[in-house]
Amino acid sequence: MARRRRGLFVTFEGTEGSGKTTQIKLLAASLRKRGFKVLVTREPGGTVIGKRIRGMLLGTRSVMCSETETLLYMASRAELVDQVLLPALKKGSMILCDRWIDATRAYQGSGLGVSRAWIESVGRGATRGLEPDLTFFLDVPVRQGLERAKRRGKLDRVEQRQLAFHRRVRRGYLELARNYKRFHKISAGAVGPMHEAILGVIDRVL
Numbered sequence: 001m002a003r004r005r006r007g008l009f010v011t012f013e014g015t016e017g018s019g020k021t022t023q024i025k026l027l028a029a030s031l032r033k034r035g036f037k038v039l040v041t042r043e044p045g046g047t048v049i050g051k052r053i054r055g056m057l058l059g060t061r062s063v064m065c066s067e068t069e070t071l072l073y074m075a076s077r078a079e080l081v082d083q084v085l086l087p088a089l090k091k092g093s094m095i096l097c098d099r100w101i102d103a104t105r106a107y108q109g110s111g112l113g114v115s116r117a118w119i120e121s122v123g124r125g126a127t128r129g130l131e132p133d134l135t136f137f138l139d140v141p142v143r144q145g146l147e148r149a150k151r152r153g154k155l156d157r158v159e160q161r162q163l164a165f166h167r168r169v170r171r172g173y174l175e176l177a178r179n180y181k182r183f184h185k186i187s188a189g190a191v192g193p194m195h196e197a198i199l200g201v202i203d204r205v206l
């Protein structure tokens with residue numbers, strides 16, 4: 001059984017259709033095979049309240065201003081930190097989390113123009129200062145990703161936004177990737193090579 005003294009907090013980011021879900025599943029399986037205790041969770045969601053908030057945020061009939069939207073993502077995040085992330089880290093688990101506050105920076109900040117200073121200020125409270133050890137940004141050309149999302153089924157409230165919005169989100173992520181050392185950009189492509197690239201980074205920190 002592989003043992004680490006403290007947990008590891010890994011987040012996955014990307015624009016729509018970047019293949020996060022597949023890569024998280026593959027990484028969780030690889031790490032479990034090596035004997036690590038792995039917890040997979042996501043934002044928004046991951047808790048009872050978070051799932052209800054997810055329904056409000058992604059339901060195509062929801063109408064809300066950008067600030068309300070930001071606060072709902074933050075509320076789901078605060079609940080996840082309290083109920084799931086902090087207890088799991090304490091137990092020494094490895095956490096693979098599908099999205100984090102970087103998504104708010106990119107989608108609400110760069111995409112919708114919500115004040116970054118305000119996002120940082122509310123975010124400090126919601127995250128209690130918790131910072132990922134590693135963040136994988138799966139980068140896919142916007143049009144290609146949206147086509148993929150469309151093939152998966154009906155588009156949700158965020159996916160339905162205009163191409164220009166999704167381009168701003170991608171630019172936001174690219175800027176975050178340049179500014180945060182914990183970011184690792186993985187170009188979207190075949191599933192196997194992406195998994196190998198992610199494992200390569202993980203192996204360097206374990």
Ligand code: TMP
Binds near residue numbers: 073104158159
């Ligand atoms: P997912 O479908 O990748 O799980 O993400 C849900 C959607 O919510 C996705 O379109 C991105 C969006 N989102 C934000 O706009 N801001 C956030 O802070 C988070 C966590 C997600």
